Amino acid sequence: MSEIIITPKIQSNVPLEIPNVKPDVFAGKSIDEIKEVEIYQGNEIVKLSEFFEVEGESAETPGEIKIIIDGDASNIKRIGQGMTAGEIIVKGDVSMYVGLDMKGGKIIVEGNAASWAGQTMKGGELEIMGSAGDYVGSSYRGDWRGMSGGFITIHGNVGYEIAEYLSGGKIVVKGNANHMPGIHMNSGVLIIEGNVTSRTGGEMSGGTIIVKGVMDEFLAGFKYLGIERDIQVNGEDIPGVFYKFTGDYAIKGAHGTVYVAVAGNKHIVP
Amino acid sequence: MIVNLSTGRTVWQGQAIESGKDLKMYIDAAAIAHLNDDMLARLGIKSGQNIKIIAPEGDVVVKAVATKENLPEDTIYIPLGPWANRVVDPTTNSTAMPCFKNIPVDIMPTDEEVLDMPTLMKVYGKV
Amino acid sequence: MELVNNVICPFCGTLCDDIICKVENEEIVGTYNACRIGHSKFVHAEGAMRYTKPLLRKNGEFVEISYDEAIEKAAQILVDAKRPVMYGWSCTDCASQEVGMELAEEVRAVIDNTASVCHGPSLLAVHDTGYPVCTLGEVKNRADVVVYWGCNPFHAHPRHIARHSYARGFFRERGRPDRTMIVVDPRNSDTAKLADIHLQLEYNKDYELVDAMRSALKGHDILYDEVAGIPREQIIGAVEALKKAQFGILFFGMGITHSLGKHRNIDTAIMMTQELNQFAKWTLIPMRGHYNVNGFNQVCTWESGYPFCVDFATGEPRYNPGETGTNDLLQNKEADAMMVIASDPGAHFPQRALQTMIEIPLISIEPHRTPTTELADLIIPPAIVGMEAEGTAYRMDGVPLRMKKVVESDLLTDNQILTKILERAQELEASK
Numbered sequence: 001m002s003e004i005i006i007t008p009k010i011q012s013n014v015p016l017e018i019p020n021v022k023p024d025v026f027a028g029k030s031i032d033e034i035k036e037v038e039i040y041q042g043n044e045i046v047k048l049s050e051f052f053e054v055e056g057e058s059a060e061t062p063g064e065i066k067i068i069i070d071g072d073a074s075n076i077k078r079i080g081q082g083m084t085a086g087e088i089i090v091k092g093d094v095s096m097y098v099g100l101d102m103k104g105g106k107i108i109v110e111g112n113a114a115s116w117a118g119q120t121m122k123g124g125e126l127e128i129m130g131s132a133g134d135y136v137g138s139s140y141r142g143d144w145r146g147m148s149g150g151f152i153t154i155h156g157n158v159g160y161e162i163a164e165y166l167s168g169g170k171i172v173v174k175g176n177a178n179h180m181p182g183i184h185m186n187s188g189v190l191i192i193e194g195n196v197t198s199r200t201g202g203e204m205s206g207g208t209i210i211v212k213g214v215m216d217e218f219l220a221g222f223k224y225l226g227i228e229r230d231i232q233v234n235g236e237d238i239p240g241v242f243y244k245f246t247g248d249y250a251i252k253g254a255h256g257t258v259y260v261a262v263a264g265n266k267h268i269v270p
Numbered sequence: 271m272i273v274n275l276s277t278g279r280t281v282w283q284g285q286a287i288e289s290g291k292d293l294k295m296y297i298d299a300a301a302i303a304h305l306n307d308d309m310l311a312r313l314g315i316k317s318g319q320n321i322k323i324i325a326p327e328g329d330v331v332v333k334a335v336a337t338k339e340n341l342p343e344d345t346i347y348i349p350l351g352p353w354a355n356r357v358v359d360p361t362t363n364s365t366a367m368p369c370f371k372n373i374p375v376d377i378m379p380t381d382e383e384v385l386d387m388p389t390l391m392k393v394y395g396k397v
Numbered sequence: 398m399e400l401v402n403n404v405i406c407p408f409c410g411t412l413c414d415d416i417i418c419k420v421e422n423e424e425i426v427g428t429y430n431a432c433r434i435g436h437s438k439f440v441h442a443e444g445a446m447r448y449t450k451p452l453l454r455k456n457g458e459f460v461e462i463s464y465d466e467a468i469e470k471a472a473q474i475l476v477d478a479k480r481p482v483m484y485g486w487s488c489t490d491c492a493s494q495e496v497g498m499e500l501a502e503e504v505r506a507v508i509d510n511t512a513s514v515c516h517g518p519s520l521l522a523v524h525d526t527g528y529p530v531c532t533l534g535e536v537k538n539r540a541d542v543v544v545y546w547g548c549n550p551f552h553a554h555p556r557h558i559a560r561h562s563y564a565r566g567f568f569r570e571r572g573r574p575d576r577t578m579i580v581v582d583p584r585n586s587d588t589a590k591l592a593d594i595h596l597q598l599e600y601n602k603d604y605e606l607v608d609a610m611r612s613a614l615k616g617h618d619i620l621y622d623e624v625a626g627i628p629r630e631q632i633i634g635a636v637e638a639l640k641k642a643q644f645g646i647l648f649f650g651m652g653i654t655h656s657l658g659k660h661r662n663i664d665t666a667i668m669m670t671q672e673l674n675q676f677a678k679w680t681l682i683p684m685r686g687h688y689n690v691n692g693f694n695q696v697c698t699w700e701s702g703y704p705f706c707v708d709f710a711t712g713e714p715r716y717n718p719g720e721t722g723t724n725d726l727l728q729n730k731e732a733d734a735m736m737v738i739a740s741d742p743g744a745h746f747p748q749r750a751l752q753t754m755i756e757i758p759l760i761s762i763e764p765h766r767t768p769t770t771e772l773a774d775l776i777i778p779p780a781i782v783g784m785e786a787e788g789t790a791y792r793m794d795g796v797p798l799r800m801k802k803v804v805e806s807d808l809l810t811d812n813q814i815l816t817k818i819l820e821r822a823q824e825l826e827a828s829k
Contacts, residue, residue: 014480014733042479042733043505043710096720115364115719134364134719141717142524160363161661178363180661184525199604199658203665219605220620221612250611250665252672270620274600276584278651279553279686281433288408288437290445291744292766328748339549340585342600347584352744352768360747363659365521366513366706366722368747371655372601391743391771396755397457 001066001087004034004056008071012051014042015095019078021048021069023062023086023105031058062086062105074114080107083124096133099126102150115159121147121169131156134178137171138164147171147188163190166207170234182209185256189234204248204256208233211260212240218268222247222258231259243269271313274345275323275373277358283349291387300351301384303377304337309346315379322380323348323357325373330356330390331382346377352390398426405800406435407488407783410685410793411533411554411561423804425784432555439784439803446766448778449808459776464809464817467777471736472821474758474775476829478734480710481506484513484723485740485762487687489779490788490800493811494689494696497738500819503826507708507732509723510693511686511740515651517718518660519683520694520704525660526667531646531680532794538566539678542642544579546666547603547652548684551587557684558588562646577638581606582652596635599626601657607665610636614672640676647681685793687740688783692791727753736760738811739782743768762814779814780806788812 004026017040026034035049048054059065062085073079074093081097084104093111097119104124109117115133118126120140132154137147138161146165157175164180166188173181176194185204192200195213202219210233222245231238242259260268286299303321310317317336323329330353341347348354350370359369385393404416418439419427425439441447451467452459462470475481483506486494501508512520536543543562550557565572580592583600598606602625609624613636619629639645647670653662666681673679685691694704701707703716706723719725723742726732727750734757743751744767754772761773770776780786785806791797809817 015731040711043481044479116717141521144525180658183661199661202604202608202661203668217605218620220609220624221617222620223617224620248608248612249615249617250608250668252615270622276600278655279549281552281555284408284434284553284555285437287741287744288434289442290765291741291768292446293442293444295442339587339589342583342597345583345600350745355745355747355751358747360724360728360749362719362722362724362728364719364725365659366509366517366718366725367654367659368514368724368750369655370514370651370747372657387768388771391768394748394751394755394772396772 001064002057002059003066003068004031004054004058005068005070006048007053008051008069008073008076009053010051011072011075012041015075015077016041016051017077018048019081021067022080022083022088023065023067024082024084026058026065026067027062028060029058031055034058074111080105083107093130098128099124099152102126112156117154118147118150118152120145121150121152123150125150126152128152128154128156131175132158132162134159134161135164136162137166137169138162144184145186157194163188166190176213182207185209201248201256201258203251205251205254206256208257209259210238210242211258213261214264215260215268218245218260219248221250223249224270227262228259271377272374273309273377274342275325275357275375276341276345276347276371277350277354278347278371280349283351287351294386296351297384297386300349301353302333302335302349304339304341304347305334306341307336309344310334310336313377313379320380320382320384321377322382324376324378325357325359327360328356330354331380331384333384352387356390356393401801401803403801404803405783405790405798406431406438407688407781407790407800408435408438409554409688410691411557412688412790412792412798413556413560414798418803420804425803434555447764448766448770448776451778452776454774464777464814467775468814468817468821470775471760471777471818472825474734474760475500475504475506475736475818476822476825478504478506478758480726480731481734481736482723482726482732483508483736483738484510484742485738486510486693487512487690488739488782489689489811490782490786490790491689491692491696491797492788493782493815494693495700496812496815496819498697498700500815500822501707502709503819503822505709505712507706507710507721507723507726508697509706509721510697511690511745512694512705513718513722513724514745515686515690516654516683517705517722518654519649519663521660521718522663522667525664527671529667529670529674529680530682530795532796533561533682533792535644535680536561536646536682537564537569539568539644540646541569541575542577542579542639542645544581544639544645544647545588545592546581546647546649547654547656548648548650549582549584549586549588549652550648550684553650553686554684558591579635579638594635594638596627596631602626603653603656603662604658604665606632607662607669611665611669611672614640614669639673639679642673642677642679645673645677645679647679648684649681650684682794689790691793691795692789692797695791695795724750732757734758736762737769737773738762738815741767741769743770743772762811764808777814778808779811780808782811786810786812
């Protein structure tokens, strides 16, 4: 795999948007051509080389390209937007919309991500070693379809409304989740290994949520089905003892499933 | 004392913003905190004495007044305005909307004065 | 003294249209019918500062400049900025808002109105769920069950109750006795004191309560004995009362848009209103604050496809409250210039947003001395719409009304100021 290293040389006072920094655009271009790729600085179009050093070697097809963003990208939005193949590794934090509308390939963020990581993602793999903001794997505003395929792993904590309108694929959060994970979820799988605050699965119509930590509060629109041991979700075995709920019956015809670990969660059982 | 802060409209605050935000009327209407009688008692103060409110993002001095609209336990209510906004929670949770209601803050009686509007705005240090 | 009849009040979204203004020597000296707040807007208060000349901050002091200089300066700031934000728009007329949209597109700015800190969550919910709305006339003539959820019209919309829910209507001949009034509020507010049913829920628990109510509405059990501090039986009782309505109306305000969950509270409340239509006629109206906040959302939507928080950075409209909201742009330190018109974010934004406002060039198109003008670099005073200039405004229920010019003013209108800034910005952009 050929590596292209992009190093931020100056920080912009307003955010940069770099949807063009992806293997799909770089494939078949020389390093000099890549330097000319257009990015947005606020409301102005500038060349990639204005803000980044570019070095390494390109390749003919996106699948052969690994892009390394070597530095702080906490003011840079839309990294890997719509990518279909290859790899992007970010050696620091990223701003909003990392992996937006991603269809294939892999993105690894070694730091934290701001909101809308993996929004409307359709395939591929997004891994964030730190924490992520709100709306991980969510829909576009006003749409009823969020992430529909692929796999997101967040090693740290996440904010509000993650997996909003989730319509497929899988999200795993190793840390804690704030309010309303899986809100309006249609299908797919959301696993939270840490704790959650409230409104898990609010207005969900389908799909499965598994909470392994402590849930502060739960919603009255669900129905309690009893205790289940060593569950299987989409062919994957998940060991443990769980309270099982279905709902959210605030929604007509809802058939979502919420598993909550028995340990520490007696207070949410009616 | 840690309490729950809520903010919102009062008709007096509405009257004051339309009359003039540089008038004393505005201070009387918006640089105040409404408290239940039992909270005034717990603080050991009378209606009309000043309290200091401390939040993670800032602090402010306002006059405590006995409310006529009874509040839930442990809640205080400040009419919206630049005094309240010193101590609200600015986070929008990615919705564009800051948290103007239900914010944990620390309150205590104080001898410090309530700042008028122009003096309060100088706190931000515009040059 | 002259009396001017049928004046529309430019304060809140109720847009009372029966005000009579007493005019002496081109000054409004008194009103009939207006509420305490509306009267204060019409009649100048002794001692309050009204700007009559544009002001520019130089070395910490304001100096008078001409309108032409002010417009040149404003256009320069907007054209030079890479992420300008143009905020406010809710106390001006639709035609001025329309010029504002064109200006935002010209300078590739983000344009946003005060809904951002008021009914923005309702707008987010509306495009998720729909908008089963009716007019205030229908409320007056038909409604027999009136719900005020998280709002206190006695203080915020002082004549709303008298004009629309206590008034006698065609099918409600006796007025108040023909209606059931339900108030949902954690406070024993002045509105709640008048309610037939007061659901005194715990704060930040609106979503939990609606979730339980919607579940009960579909014939399911409520999982817990108590939700939001309200016993199961009382929730079921309230749901039955809603189902028995002939014509129900849900008014909702900041108590629910500001509470935990924000737009998700509105989303589920709208869904409940829709679902109640299986049993009874149910509608809703958001209690809009500024008199033309709704108008901006209408204008913005017909111009760009989105109601607020519209980002023209790439030349085409993009929309994502949370990224393109004015508070997000300021708090994330994205904005590098700001124009404020017809609103007062200096008073009504949290401290963290103000900390950015003082760091960037700030233009304030504003008639009075406000917390925003205290922070501004440039102040341009306009004539006041609804008093010194005519124009169209949208009432909270979406009915457009034409506002009157009651007295003359020497000052430029918002529309004239914006048009001049737009023309200058077009010249500057063309010469770039």
